[in-house]
Amino acid sequence: MFSLRKKTEMPSPAEILPGRAAAIPTAESHVVNGRSLAGPYPAGMQKALFGLGCFWGAERKFWQSGEGIWVTASGYAGGTTQNPTYEEVCSGLTGHTEVVLVVFDPAKIAYEDLLKIFWENHDPTQGMRQGGDVGTQYRSAIYTYDAQQQEAAERSRAAYAQALAAGGYGPVTTEIRPAPTFYFAEDYHQQYLARNPAGYCGLGGTGVACQIGLSVEA
Template structure:
């Protein structure tokens, strides 16, 4: 039996297809699962998320929609949460609000959904670290939502490992090109 204790965090980086592929490439990541989280409905599916977004855009709904997210399960003995968050910040544009690439809507928002106070602290600390280097490079404020995880739903099977199954499928992720200051940010945690 495996004696490792794994941890997980739920991240929104726009469309979950590209996010899943990029985060799965990190050494020490055990599993990446596409899903939905952060909305008002307890249970949801892909079509319900899209329908609610249409209604929100036309003023016919007021509920908070779910974001497309990925649940990243990792081995803390092989990769730290700060390293996971560094890749999160670098692999999408966290300053765009409710969009990534051609994908527009609150369901494509940038988000970190934590399950503990230490995760919350680290998420907020990493955001401050990245905002500092983005500001220096002339980028606007980060719009990433940092909130407790609520109403997580696993996405349909056809969304899981989508870009592995469809290597030429769409991925709207494009980072800012600004590196996350990992060494400096991690060192500040020990001060």
């Protein structure tokens, strides 16, 4: 999943593409479990939003992570362009990063468990790239839906930064902020690796363990 233009700086306001008022078409249901991508979701479900490189492999990591995951979806967030297309995001002129929306049951899986999956399955020290995928759309990000998620994300970043430093890695570049608008990606991106099991996945962790998650009570 390589863009034709390798842009590693966020676009200026004058460069931002205008986008469109209407949402782009996407899939209605999850290929793996058949549930509605856009909801409505059952009462008690919570949302989480993560960017950790190419969303094909990232989404698979989350839908495979246990029964507490209700549904996942690939999309774009963190930029300015309204209802962007994949091609526009790849141009580097929308400001968005590729993200995975995770709808989960906090009674079955804790938000901290999702953070552990996030940290351990990419290198959060690489800035505007992830491995061979280069560009602003591959930056590391956690977008939070409430104060509790914000606090947990910041706490985990501080702890994991220490572990990475001990392992010889540089500073963590992950952006953490309240969740902006999430835009669903096109239908062919949804659960891409379920449709194409041999498809490209550039996801790779550092091998440094994140000491949060399973030992933390929900």
